[in-house]
Amino acid sequence: MALTSLSGCLVTVLVLFWSASWPPVHSASAPENEVPLRPTTWLPEGKIATVTLPKGRTRRLYFTLRKTPTMSLIVSPCDSAIEWTLVARTLKNKPLKSLEWSSKKSMPEVWWRGPGTEERIHSFSGNIVDTYSGPASPLASVYILRLRSKQQSSRATVYLHQGPGISGAFPQVPADPRVHTLGVGMTSVTLSWAPSASLTGLPQKSYEYCVLVNSERNFPSLCAARESARKEEVKKRMEKKTRVMAWPILKEWWWEQWEGDSETDADLQCVCRGTESVCTVSELLPDTQYYFDVFMMDRVNGTSAAYKGTAARTHEEARPSITTLTEGELRWVTFQDRGSTSEQFFSFRPHGVQQNGLLTLQSCGGGDKVKVTVSSKGVVLTSQAVGKDLVQIWLQGSPVYVIHLQRQGTTTANLPAGLTASVKMQTSSAYHRRGVPSLPSTLQVKSFNRLRGCNSITLAWMGTEERSLYCVYRRKLGRPEGDTLTAPCLGPESRSDTERVLCKYFQELNPRRAVTTAVIGSLEPGTTYVFDVYLMRRWGIPIKYASKTVKTRKEC
Structure with a gap:
């Protein structure tokens, strides 16, 4: 009995589902089992639309115009070059007004299949932002924008405006849109650019400059920068492991800071910080090539304009002089400039097949705070303080060691009369030893x-x-x-x-x-x-x- 009731319920659900999903039959020209051959997407007016472009496939966007003599269309490729064409299609016979459209039959589909003519208005191929501004076609029934990416799957943004000009929907870039480099340091770069004409005589609360730095390349548009960062995020998730991001000074995905009303994170150096046309980007790595892009943002309209980016290489970090220590050498290390922190570097290469050695240190500087750091191949092996008690550091398994002595803080303590050094140090190869030598249990006599x-x-x-x-x-x-x-x-x-x-x-x-x-x-x-x-x-x-x-x- 329960099985019969369950079967009856399933039949009822299936009947309701199919009856609700089937469109009504209107005429022979619109059979109920016909599915549109092309996706139907209407292009909104006055809003930025993001379009996904599968490799080798043509995407079509449709729009109609009010009774206006002119229009403007801005297409921004993201990440790679695209081809796009704008055509006006005029139907020979307009569709019947009494025709009711279902989810499987739309107005653009009828325009595509119906007899008519097409007029190419504009076409472009490349990876930069392109704008068409011109008269509208008086006889057009519908406008069709075709977009295609041949190299790889990509994205593009499209903005449609009806009427003369863009009417301030997009920020304006100056006649010289280049970003200039004012100064380059070891960990910072100072940039400057000409102010945007959008800031002249207009409320400036909705406008601000956003600076992006990365180690990959310059981006021709904000869309291209977002797409590159999105692909990095997808690749990182697929690999499921930690990797270095391409944005060394940005702790979060920066485009999230540009959307919504959330304030910019304090860690985002010189990103979306008002209308100043001079910016110093800091916290960079020495001796590294960086690319800098500046975008003029309009938060009210959600649009942006890109300056022509620049590139700069930070200065190489000053390499400290490293003194080579010989076998068994006893060295007195003197720190100059007693009023500040000073440091010295040494290297030691143990003899023998085992590559074992012993480093011993002892401080003579009274109240001086001295720290020793031993590293090999860029890896820190040990780091400890050096005082009046003897310090023994066992060196094992590496061909060469770098010894970094650093005096920390300031002190008023003076060396004993006649002394000319702060730390006494000696390095020696320890053939056949397995560890540091033993010390007496007490040094009292x-x-x-x-x-x-x-x-x-x-x-x-x-x-x-x-x-x-x-x-x-x-x-x-x-x-x-x-x-x-x-x-x-x-x-x-x-x-x-x-x-x-x-x-x-x-x-x-x-x-x-x-x-x-x-x-x-x-x-x-x-x-x-x-x-x-x-x-x-x-x-x-x-x-x-x-x-x-x-x-x-x-x-x-």
């Missing part, structure tokens, strides 16, 4: 009061599990250079050979038991000495322990 005599003392300090050389230097307290020698970045190279009292090798595989001692003799009774211990390494700069002050006994 200890003395033993029970082992302190009139002519000798005993010192102890922590070593490492790697076999290394340790050297001890002494000096009497009160020398003028005493303050300078306390700087942690100063190594044995700053000491006199007469101050060195001993050097010894030491190694302990257990880091907790890596303690070594040294007895320092040949001292004067009742004298205060400052002892400095240095860890001499095969890789990296020497490590200075904290200075230890000890006074020998006066009487023993």
Whole structure:
């Protein structure tokens, strides 16, 4: 029973559908099963119409005119060259007024099939905006605009005006429509152009200039620019992956900003910013070719006029001088102009098949803020601050490294007297190593009061599990250079050979038991000495322990 009811409902729906879709039969000249051979599109008057042009197919637009002696027709190709022809068709016998038209039979279809004559009024082929202005045909029954794109599927915009002239529907471009380049920088270009005559003596609220920049080409019309951006968007969606857009300074699709009443996004540099005829486009890439187009917009009528665009290449970014570091070279890096940020660049190429290396740095600049950035092949590997503590950076797997030292901010701190550098740096190839060398657990030096005599003392300090050389230097307290020698970045190279009292090798595989001692003799009774211990390494700069002050006994 339910199945019978459902079948009856379906039959009823089908009968209603077919009875509603079939047109009534009027005469033999309009059979109900006849479908128009060509699409029927009426061209509106006083509005911009966008027409899609499939490759190799002719699109036809129809329009009729009121009793007016003249008309104007503007056709703007989008993206590629097109062919268009305007003809006036006159029917020998006009259709019957009593003929009722359905969705399958329209007035232009009858004009096409009925006997009549055609008169070609105007034709054009190209990729620029073309305008026809002339008299209307007094005998024409209908006007037919044929458009065709042979190269590729494209679009075009058409604007029809009845009467003499365009009557201000389109903004006017000056006699010299060229866009001039006033200045070119590394990331900006300044443009200028002659003002539009549409701004003279007329309300300017509806007019504004819009500047478009891209890295592809200049566009002859606003329609061409929109079509190119639309195709980029479609291509991006089809690929389903992120890609660089052709509009480097525009964060949104810019034509959306030109339609409706929405305000222009603040990120859109110099796009639709009033009636000033000078504009600086910024946030560009150095050493890049850009194309600039200017459009005069009429928001009231929704029309635009294009200036003749220009192109400019931004200046190349100033390449910093890069100093090559040699194997094991110890370098003192001095920053000039202490009142501002300064930077220096170095390169290092490790030796050996493994291409391993070690970069060690230590700051001597007191309160200076120094940052080191290591990169290879344009990729940043590490970036960190450099202070009074030793910085070790392991280099592995790249043939060459770029080391960027940058002093950030300002400081009033002065270097210790006698120092001529802010950062101490050393690079060396690390053959057969698998990582950075180990460091002592503490850099404190200890003395033993029970082992302190009139002519000798005993010192102890922590070593490492790697076999290394340790050297001890002494000096009497009160020398003028005493303050300078306390700087942690100063190594044995700053000491006199007469101050060195001993050097010894030491190694302990257990880091907790890596303690070594040294007895320092040949001292004067009742004298205060400052002892400095240095860890001499095969890789990296020497490590200075904290200075230890000890006074020998006066009487023993």
